[in-house]
Amino acid sequence: MEKKYFDSLIQAIDLIGDGIHIIDASGKIVYYNSAAKFLDEIDVDKAIGRHILEVYPSLTFDTSTLLSVMKTGKPIYNIEQNFVNYKGDKISTINSSLPIVYNNKIVGALEISRNITKMRELSEQIVNLQRELYESNNFSNENEIGNEKKRKPNVSFTFLDIIGQSKEMLKLKTLATKAAMSDSPVMVSGSTGTGKELIVQSIHNSSHRKHKPFIAQNCAALPANLLESILFGSVKGSFTGAENKPGLFELANGGTLFLDEINSMPLELQAKLLRVLQDGRIRRVGSSNTIDVDVRIISAINTDLNTVLEEKQLRQDLFYRLNVIALIVPDLSKRKEDIPILVDYFIKKYNKKCNKFFIGVSKKVLDIFLDYSWPGNVRELQHAIESVISLYDGDIIREEHLPFQFKNFHPNKYFTLDTTIIQPLNVAVDKVEREIITSALVQTDYNISKAAKLISIPRQTLQYKIKKLDIPFEQ
Template sequence: MEDAVRLRLLEGLLKGLDEGVHIIDANGMTVYYNRKMADIEGMRPEDVIGKRIEDVFTFPDAAGSTLLQAVRLRLARENVKQTYFNQSGKAITTVNRTYPIIADGRVFGAVEIARDVTPVERLQNQLLGQSGVRYTFASIVGSSPVLREVVEQAMRAARTDSSVLIIGETGTGKELFAQSVHAASRRSQGPFVSQNCAAIPDSLMEGLLFGTARGAFTGAVDRPGLLEQADGGTLLLDEVNSLSPPLQAKLLRVLQERAVRRVGELKDRHIDVRILATINEDPLQAIAAGRLREDLYYRLSVVALLIPPLRERKEDIAQLVEVFIEKLNRRFGLAVERMHPTLRQAFLAYDWPGNVRELEHTVEGAMNLLQDERELGLSHVPLHLRRKLERALQVNASPEAPAGVGADRKHDMLAAWDETSGARGDAADEGTQGMDFASRTRDERVASRVGTWRERVQQAERQILMEVLARHGGNVSATARELGLSRQNLQYWLRELAVDPAVYRK
């Protein structure tokens, strides 16, 4: 009797929820389906209960229903977006929390709690389709602290109209961040215009960017440039350091005057455009090399976003691979469910110089070689990529370089430090606390340390920072220049290694 009362209370609670609840048994048969779920899916409970879920709904994703995935994989998943169709062909988009029901080692079914986002998805697709944007902040995959910090900065930047300079290596997702800033801004319903400055010859770039007036040159017609086309919205200049100095000067004038003058025309046209720009190198090095005007840099970098390379957020790799597998399952009609542990270790060992783009291409190449396997393994990776991953595994398997450390990058840093230290001789001062770090060989230094390889490397990096800071009296900018780092990168390493520049200020 007590169990029956509890069951009725539970059923009453589920009926009153403002979220959909759908429960299936181990065979995929619906055993419970609340009224809210029926409203979300446009179905009658009697048309769903007692039937297999795949006989009632169509799931375009090759992996199928998230409920069936929970039964098959015995895995709970939270906040997974799923789009599918009911029997009338109506598209439904929900965000689901799905849990397998397991007792005594047996799977009895799965329960799913769903939130309807169909109207939001439809409106977002309409707005993004109008503006030319495919990505939002929800598209950024990863939960590592270093990535989430940049996402939070970008979200704050989206609230204003200030120019943003997005700094990051090739393949880190700079345009993803740019589109997300636009999509979250008050300009989201305006145009989003993007141009890779390195893709167009300089002779054509001026007319493309600023527009042309009829008769300006042979064959010239009245044509608005990208700046005018982006009026009321956002213009992204990808690889802005590829623009010639004269074009950079003209762009600077546009930013200052909020007006553009077409090639061959004398009058100014006022525009309302937010400028976002990306650069794939340290901007200070680009300035020193003459590839970026210093005054333009300051005008563009009102907000500067430093996108971390993948090697600095390896905890995001598994999540990224899961997203890529789901996307490629749909495209290729596959049903891959997981990575083999060896492939996961190889992905974590490798330093990914091409960043997220290289990771995605590697997963895509591997899935092209699958037949009907459910597990993605190292043997599926194309040979030229597999060799790189195998070498990374070997390096990280050695006693001197455990997995995940990124030994090649650390070795290069120490080797570069040896060169500069040797050139300075015995330049170490009292700020190094009496440690003759520069005069000893790298092997001697490392051998004298205790603890793990990671601790040894961190000790070496910390000692480097302490010595250079001491030499420059705690001046962060001067220290960054000597180490070849951006100021923002140096600040990150100071926090990471717990080094306080104030200690060295005189």
């Protein structure tokens, strides 16, 4: 290879985001790219030409992945390695290492390393905090009842915290309440911001497991090796730097383990999870012993069920094991009759938090809210109300107070096509609703409760519609 092409190749490798190390047959470092230098905080000039164990004294001939492939001649992929650099900092990486063979002889080894130090630190902190929180909660809130200890639930949401009187939400709460009486796995699907974890916590808090742990883990953006040790635990020596640590399954024993965004779990780990669900036993990473666990699994996905199967985001056998009870949380755009109730709830919540005195929203703002598509769902509505109350004073939330996404948003407009005025669907719906409500009021002598029951909607919703549709009300 001509030198200019070789130099170009080296420059290209230097731009790769993952660390790349190359050692020769004697174990001496012959190449570091920039990412490796940044990862290990090693001065390249001081490292080149020195034996890898001299530069990484916390490693050994057995624990160094580079030296291992030199010895065996076999590549290894996606192996976690923890080591201490010369500054004393603990580094965690996911390594893929390959022997370099020339004329049927191993002349060196190459390794690609991805830095997961921060990920591992944060994940271990979360596991430790969940353990400490649960243990603290247990021992500070236990009451003796005979020979048993009744412990305070370690999650706060119940079905009373689910705000909504729409047909969709009432049906969801009914199904979720029934699901709480069972130990069967539950899969909750819904878009981001719809309140899936609120449903999940409510199920746990209404179940016979409510005095046992509730442990939550997001499965997205974690390498399979790291997520495996978090879920199942590890034993000392299972990988470099590993200690004896319980996983989330052990912490959740007797209670509920909530696996959020489970469709993001690496496929190779899904098979191990399936085995745990079938056997009721876990095996810590690096251990040959199994541990019995009694854990109810509730999972959540942020897409629809068909997409998960069609795009093979979940193994089919695991999907059917987890999806025994399926609950679908509707988008806010599909239950807009709940918007006035939610607005009132969030105004009261943030009035109290911010010491403000808002009493409601203007008709224009309510019209905007009812016509808006709400891509962020309930969470977006909540943050919009929080933003206004945090920044402004007054008694009514007006259009000029709203966040940027509502600026220049004009509800209830007419659209023209070939000079013909076309009435939007929502205007036509308002007209029909006005006729039905007026008729119901007349038949019940303007008794709100009887009229609401007659047309099968909540009383509060009927009151809102009478005001919104400007229906004359006689008493």
